[in-house]
Amino acid sequence: MRKKLVLIGNGMAGVRTVEELLRADPSLYEITIIGKEPYPNYNRIQLSSVLQGDKKIDDIFLNTYEWYSRNGITLHTGEEATLIDRQRKRVLTDKGREIPYDKLIVATGSLPFMLPLPGADKEGVIAFRDIKDCETMMETARHYRKAVVIGGGLLGLEAARGLLNLKMDVTVVHIFHHLMERQLDETAAIMLQAELEKQGMRFLLSKQTTKIMGPKRVTGVMFADGSTEKADLVVMAVGIRPNVEMAKRSGLEVNRGIVVNDYMQTSDPDIYAVGECAEHREIVYGLVAPLYEQGQVLAKHLAGVPTDPYTGSVTFTSLKVSGVDVYSAGEFRDGGNTRAIRIHDEAQGIYKKILVRGNRVAGAVLFGDTSDGQKLFSLIRKRADISAFGKLSLFGGADEAAAGTDWASVPDDEMICGCNGVSKGVIVDAIRNRGCTTVEQIKGCTNASRSCGRCKGQVAEILQHMLSELGESAAAAPVKAGMCGCTTLSHDEVRREIRAKGLRSTREVMHVLGWSNPEGCSKCRPALNYYLGMLFPEDYEDESDSRFINERVHANIQNDGTFSVVPRMYGGVTSPEQLRKIADVAEKYNVRMVKVTGGQRIDLLGVKKEDLPKIWEELDMPSGYAYGKAIRTVKTCVGSTFCRFGTQDSIQMGIDMERKFERLYTPHKVKMAVSGCPRNCAESGIKDIGVVAIEGGWEIYVGGNGGVELRAAELLVTVKSPEEVLEWSGAFLQYYRENAQYLERTSHWIERVGLKHVQDVLADPETRRELNERLDVALSVTKDPWKERVANPELRKQFEPITIG
Numbered sequence: 001m002r003k004k005l006v007l008i009g010n011g012m013a014g015v016r017t018v019e020e021l022l023r024a025d026p027s028l029y030e031i032t033i034i035g036k037e038p039y040p041n042y043n044r045i046q047l048s049s050v051l052q053g054d055k056k057i058d059d060i061f062l063n064t065y066e067w068y069s070r071n072g073i074t075l076h077t078g079e080e081a082t083l084i085d086r087q088r089k090r091v092l093t094d095k096g097r098e099i100p101y102d103k104l105i106v107a108t109g110s111l112p113f114m115l116p117l118p119g120a121d122k123e124g125v126i127a128f129r130d131i132k133d134c135e136t137m138m139e140t141a142r143h144y145r146k147a148v149v150i151g152g153g154l155l156g157l158e159a160a161r162g163l164l165n166l167k168m169d170v171t172v173v174h175i176f177h178h179l180m181e182r183q184l185d186e187t188a189a190i191m192l193q194a195e196l197e198k199q200g201m202r203f204l205l206s207k208q209t210t211k212i213m214g215p216k217r218v219t220g221v222m223f224a225d226g227s228t229e230k231a232d233l234v235v236m237a238v239g240i241r242p243n244v245e246m247a248k249r250s251g252l253e254v255n256r257g258i259v260v261n262d263y264m265q266t267s268d269p270d271i272y273a274v275g276e277c278a279e280h281r282e283i284v285y286g287l288v289a290p291l292y293e294q295g296q297v298l299a300k301h302l303a304g305v306p307t308d309p310y311t312g313s314v315t316f317t318s319l320k321v322s323g324v325d326v327y328s329a330g331e332f333r334d335g336g337n338t339r340a341i342r343i344h345d346e347a348q349g350i351y352k353k354i355l356v357r358g359n360r361v362a363g364a365v366l367f368g369d370t371s372d373g374q375k376l377f378s379l380i381r382k383r384a385d386i387s388a389f390g391k392l393s394l395f396g397g398a399d400e401a402a403a404g405t406d407w408a409s410v411p412d413d414e415m416i417c418g419c420n421g422v423s424k425g426v427i428v429d430a431i432r433n434r435g436c437t438t439v440e441q442i443k444g445c446t447n448a449s450r451s452c453g454r455c456k457g458q459v460a461e462i463l464q465h466m467l468s469e470l471g472e473s474a475a476a477a478p479v480k481a482g483m484c485g486c487t488t489l490s491h492d493e494v495r496r497e498i499r500a501k502g503l504r505s506t507r508e509v510m511h512v513l514g515w516s517n518p519e520g521c522s523k524c525r526p527a528l529n530y531y532l533g534m535l536f537p538e539d540y541e542d543e544s545d546s547r548f549i550n551e552r553v554h555a556n557i558q559n560d561g562t563f564s565v566v567p568r569m570y571g572g573v574t575s576p577e578q579l580r581k582i583a584d585v586a587e588k589y590n591v592r593m594v595k596v597t598g599g600q601r602i603d604l605l606g607v608k609k610e611d612l613p614k615i616w617e618e619l620d621m622p623s624g625y626a627y628g629k630a631i632r633t634v635k636t637c638v639g640s641t642f643c644r645f646g647t648q649d650s651i652q653m654g655i656d657m658e659r660k661f662e663r664l665y666t667p668h669k670v671k672m673a674v675s676g677c678p679r680n681c682a683e684s685g686i687k688d689i690g691v692v693a694i695e696g697g698w699e700i701y702v703g704g705n706g707g708v709e710l711r712a713a714e715l716l717v718t719v720k721s722p723e724e725v726l727e728w729s730g731a732f733l734q735y736y737r738e739n740a741q742y743l744e745r746t747s748h749w750i751e752r753v754g755l756k757h758v759q760d761v762l763a764d765p766e767t768r769r770e771l772n773e774r775l776d777v778a779l780s781v782t783k784d785p786w787k788e789r790v791a792n793p794e795l796r797k798q799f800e801p802i803t804i805g
């Protein structure tokens with residue numbers, strides 16, 4: 001039986017440790033992760049980029065919910081571990097859960113330090129640590145103008161730049177007489193301040209804040225010298241404290257952080273600590289590179305793989321503010337038996353200082369041109385003997401950068417991605433031997449550029465260099481976009497290979513087609529699952545784990561973690577009996593909102609996951625697939641049944657289409673409509689398939705889209721009878737299913753391949769017949785997912801309130 005491993009803290013260090021462990025041996029542990037924040041693991045570092053407007057929250061997730069379920073990890077989000085009952089080897093949570101463990105990792109990170117000032121609890125006083133803080137700042141900037149950031153360290157300056165981008169007027173209050181005194185000497189700090197002032201930031205240095213002013217919401221801050229500064233928003237960025245209270249309560253040895261040995265083991269041999277909450281040899285780290293190094297050692301240790309102990313890390317920092325290049329690694333203050341080698345070009349705004357002790361580089365501070373950063377960092381880490389280097393050759397710098405790095409002469413062990421400890425040699429190997437031909441693929445293979453992203457340019461340069469070195473054909477070939485970072489093959493190529501080689505499972509596809517990441521990723525897995533299901537409808541066993549969350553639970557997840565339920569109503573027609581059932585269910589399960597959708601259906605919003613099967617059972621209506629890459633709704637107008645202008649029975653046509661095509665999975669969602677005359681009340685002109693009745697027949701339009709990119713549907717064909725509408729629509733749908741890329745709407749697909757091409761193919765009656773034949777096979781094996789889950793106790797278990805929060 002597998003041992004139980006529990007991780008407390010669903011953050012950067014803990015989840016990286018789990019990733020490394022799965023890479024070492026995925027079969028060893030049954031893993032449970034408890035995370036206080038209501039999201040999957042995200043890149044906290046990139047919150048600065050979100051605030052600065054360079055990224056969206058959606059871009060910074062490192063692991064999707066699918067990743068957890070694919071790896072068999074039980075995830076409890078929005079839940080806090082409150083105590084470790086070490087006697088009974090259980091973790092207790094604030095939701096009353098008791099989770100047994102054999103091995104436990106504590107990775108609770110840090111808490112931002114909030115200055116205990118009078119008034120610090122006022123509205124508008126926040127920290128900058130998580131998504132919520134980031135959202136609060138963005139929202140505040142919509143209504144208020146004046147921000148004060150307390151703390152002129154890395155975090156404070158990145159926050160200040162973000163608030164400037166959000167059009168706030170920003171003052172940074174710093175206690176020390178120069179900025180970033182924990183990373184920079186005075187010269188570099190003064191240059192940095194001048195640059196940031198040019199960007200519009202204001203500074204109050206050597207200022208000690210004594211009070212937060214205001215009635216309920218902050219209106220200003222007061223300083224020890226009696227002066228004040230107005231503020232509608234105060235961001236405290238004055239450092240962090242390891243989050244150790246729970247560990248302390250549970251009796252673990254805690255100093256500043258949770259005390260660990262060289263294998264990250266705490267005072268309890270079955271409990272480990274990793275990340276910002278851990279104290280190793282009296283050091284607590286606050287940057288990802290050392291935390292990932294800790295994670296690597298811990299993962300190997302847990303997997304029983306021989307590993308060197310963790311002996312501590314040399315760190316580097318770099319400010320993520322656009323237009324400013326600052327880099328600091330190792331020691332940075334003069335003195336302490338070090339000699340300084342300096343270049344200071346005031347005209348060009350460049351300052352470089354290297355501190356040397358004996359024959360080794362002990363540290364470096366760079367401003368204005370940081371291109372030597374990683375080279376110097378490598379020398380510091382390796383403790384390289386530099387006696388053979390001329391003083392100035394240590395600074396390759398601007399000239400070398402201008403000429404472009406000669407990557408052939410860079411040693412393989414030179415560190416390229418400091419955050420993830422990836423050297424040039426590892427990147428070269430990924431390109432040469434693991435088939436990587438894009439920066440994304442290298443990221444997937446090696447983690448390079450997955451954290452702060454500053455090394456991305458260098459990774460791209462190495463890639464270019466290698467492609468030319470690997471021969472003319474590679475150099476000449478444009479860097480091809482594979483379907484994701486795991487493969488260089490395009491969607492079309494993958495589909496062709498699956499068909500040609502008769503591959504029957506996602507694992508087999510990945511193995512035979514040489515996926516660089518043997519597990520695949522959230523992009524390729526759903527696509528492969530779709531292609532396999534489409535190509536082999538009768539034999540392929542759907543891999544629910546490869547589907548997006550909505551398709552796994554057959555309901556649409558909402559922004560608060562609840563779900564929506566949309567039962568099918570063919571052609572948008574309902575009955576008093578159905579309406580009564582819907583009303584009863586809505587009342588019984590306290591459904592928060594009942595809403596009519598744009599597709600003429602009724603949506604029950606705010607449903608708890610555990611209530612889904614009960615609601616489906618009591619509704620006793622088919623799933624409307626409102627959550628899937630599938631046939632959605634057929635919207636109809638009243639047509640000739642009631643309307644004075646109606647030329648045909650659009651309602652019946654819509655009902656027949658929906659009954660025929662329901663439950664069919666497609667590359668992306670497919671919406672349809674039928675209008676009873678060209679007045680087009682059902683909006684057939686912006687649907688994937690839009691049917692319009694005319695005197696004596698029907699027009700079929702395709703490729704319309706009413707979403708973000710509005711696109712009018714184009715006339716595919718005019719036919720005479722309802723049977724022909726079904727025949728042409730079926731052939732069109734199957735041709736789209738077989739030829740579009742996964743996640744390609746009909747509008748994009750038609751633009752890519754051209755309407756003329758589709759018309760030419762479908763003009764042949766024999767081709768239409770064959771397409772419809774294959775479509776019928778696919779339709780014949782579909783089952784209503786709600787009924788299936790209601791009837792099957794095993795499938796119902798999935799909805800018990802445990803996994804994804």
Ligand SMILES: Cc1cc2nc3c(=O)[nH]c(=O)nc-3n(C[C@H](O)[C@H](O)[C@H](O)COP(=O)(O)OP(=O)(O)OC[C@H]3O[C@@H](n4cnc5c(N)ncnc54)[C@H](O)[C@@H]3O)c2cc1C
Pocket residue numbers: 008009010011012013014034035036037044045046047048079080081082107108109110128129130155243246274275276277285286287288289291318320419452
């Ligand atoms: C805006 C910003 C920018 C940054 N930029 C950089 C950078 O450029 N380079 C760099 O190296 N570092 C940077 N950092 C620091 C980096 O993000 C951290 O070092 C890293 O996230 C720490 O990882 P961790 O896993 O130890 O902690 P976290 O990522 O904080 O994860 C800990 C998680 O545990 C959860 N948790 C805590 N207690 C409990 C409990 N009792 N039960 C359940 N869950 C719990 C927390 O909610 C949190 O989600 C930045 C940080 C911020 C805030």
Ligand SMILES: NC(=O)c1ccc[n+]([C@@H]2O[C@H](COP(=O)([O-])OP(=O)(O)OC[C@H]3O[C@@H](n4cnc5c(N)ncnc54)[C@H](O)[C@@H]3O)[C@@H](O)[C@H]2O)c1
Pocket residue numbers: 115150151152153154155156158173174175176179180181182207208209237238239240285286287317318319320
């Ligand atoms: N680019 C990056 O690498 C980056 C970016 C953001 C955050 N981080 C990390 O996040 C963590 C938090 O960052 P941070 O900048 O808050 O921590 P920090 O400890 O590096 O800096 C805090 C700064 O606040 C100043 N300060 C302390 N008390 C003050 C007071 N009363 N008034 C005014 N200033 C005061 C300190 O002098 C110090 O310079 C750190 O571990 C940092 O390394 C890193």
Ligand code: SF4
Pocket residue numbers: 637638639640643644645646647650675676677678679680681682
């Ligand atoms: S599209 Fe024509 S038939 Fe249908 S409701 Fe509008 S006017 Fe009447």
Ligand code: FES
Pocket residue numbers: 416417418419420448449450451452453454455456
């Ligand atoms: S140096 Fe930060 S991601 Fe590579």
